[in-house]
Amino acid sequence: MVIPVHDVNPARRTPWVTYALIAANFVVFLRTPGMAGSLTGGSSLAQLCELRAFMEHWAAVPEELIRLRMPRAVPTGDVGLGPSGPGCVVGPPDYEKYPPLSVLTSMFLHGSWLHLLGNMLFLWVFGNNVEDRLGHVRYVLFYVVCGYAAGYGYALVNPDSGALLMGASGAVAGVLGAYLVLYPKARVWVLVPFLLFLPLRLAAWIVLGLWFVLQAVYSYGAAVTQAGTVAYVAHVVGFLAGMLLAWPLRRGTQPPPEPSRMLWGRQARHHW
Template identity: 75%
Template sequence: MVIPVHDVNPTRRTPWVTYALLAANFVVFVFFTPGVVGSLTGSGSSLAELCDLQAFLDRYAAVPRELIHHQMPRLVPTGATGVGPQGPGCVAGPPSYEKSPELSVLTAMFLHGGWLHLLGNLLFLWIFGNNVEDRMGHLRYLLFYLVCGYASAYGFALTNPDATTPLIGASGAIAGVLGAYLVLYPRARVWVLVPFLIFLPLRLPAWIVLGLWFVLQAVYSSGAGVTGAGTVAYAAHVVGFVVGMLLAWPLKPGTPPPPEPGGIRFGRQTRRTW
């Protein structure tokens, strides 16, 4: 697996929507997700914080069974703790709120399960989102991002109609951005780090970097080559990527190619004279 860190593909306009999405994901995770403050201060996660997090996700995350059947469970975590026959745990009770499964897809796009989940998504959005926004324009890019997020969530739900595990993260929407980038800028150069004893910096065309990423997601979504694949919604990534490619395809004929790099060092471009 390669880790992208920078692309050689300048933009013409400031990617305000990409910046706003980056900020929104970070703010929601740090300031609204239960238990994150404790992890930052080193106090760890108590049972009460874990119950709060479970109740928070159950309310604001997208649940495949709710999306398909439009049916709320009778009992949900309340955020309280108690002691049952099997020891301490979270208390469940009737929901005290009305939840819209359709709206939960939107809120779920700004929730993340941990720092690695968050920072990985933000890295890919930071590298590839600005060029897609530059090509589409601000408003169309925002609608595109949301459509890919919804398509990935419902695509995963259709393949897992009875799943009750909360579906969270911007991965599906960002997968759509990656699919669009592959269609629009397949020859753009991307600096990546390849883990081989040490991290080796290489400059590869986008079609290799993103094509490899898509192949891995497709393999993982089939359950091959991984264990515990149920913790990651790889099928949502595949759906989002394909939808992003299809939506970006009409824009391909009018997309100017990225500049051919001259002499390039890692992370910056230099001028070559002959």
């Protein structure tokens, strides 16, 4: 797996929506119970119970999306003493949850710093050019539609699942799919984890094509073993949705300028 750090593809306008989405994701993460201090150590049982209740309230659940109803019992956020010792209390929900809206709220939830930073890195590198091509308003609609396609795509494949779907991965996957359609030949600087981190400049179709193939393979493996904790199917569906939505725009997109020859991050000098 390669880690993108920068693309050689200048945008014509400031990507305010991309900046706002990244900021909103960080704000929600820092406001999520127990997440802000998760880098410094483990959380207490009370914090874990509060986190479970928060996620159950705002994350999307495939079974709820398909059946349009909530479960009879959810974590309440309290700690209780059960037959096997202390644990999180489960009881009837004291709130109303509209399952289709939970897909939108789930796009801003993340389960860890690594989950958040990974998604935001891909959005930072590739989101600005897709927003530049679509325009601010259409980009917002595009992002939300891809997120919904990813969420419901996963739910249709796993209609009986009670797993919590969270993260911007599905919507960001849509951005990657659109970038592949619009700028397949753009150059992307990536880090390859080989011994140390090896910097390379690759065409976008290689970087994003490899990413998609890995997601497809992982989604198949998770479906076979039923042990996957990452919603790879949502990534695949979001990516395909982004490609389909961007396809009509590909002919009107100017290719990025061919960058000067680069050597290990520095511009090489040519002498004629």
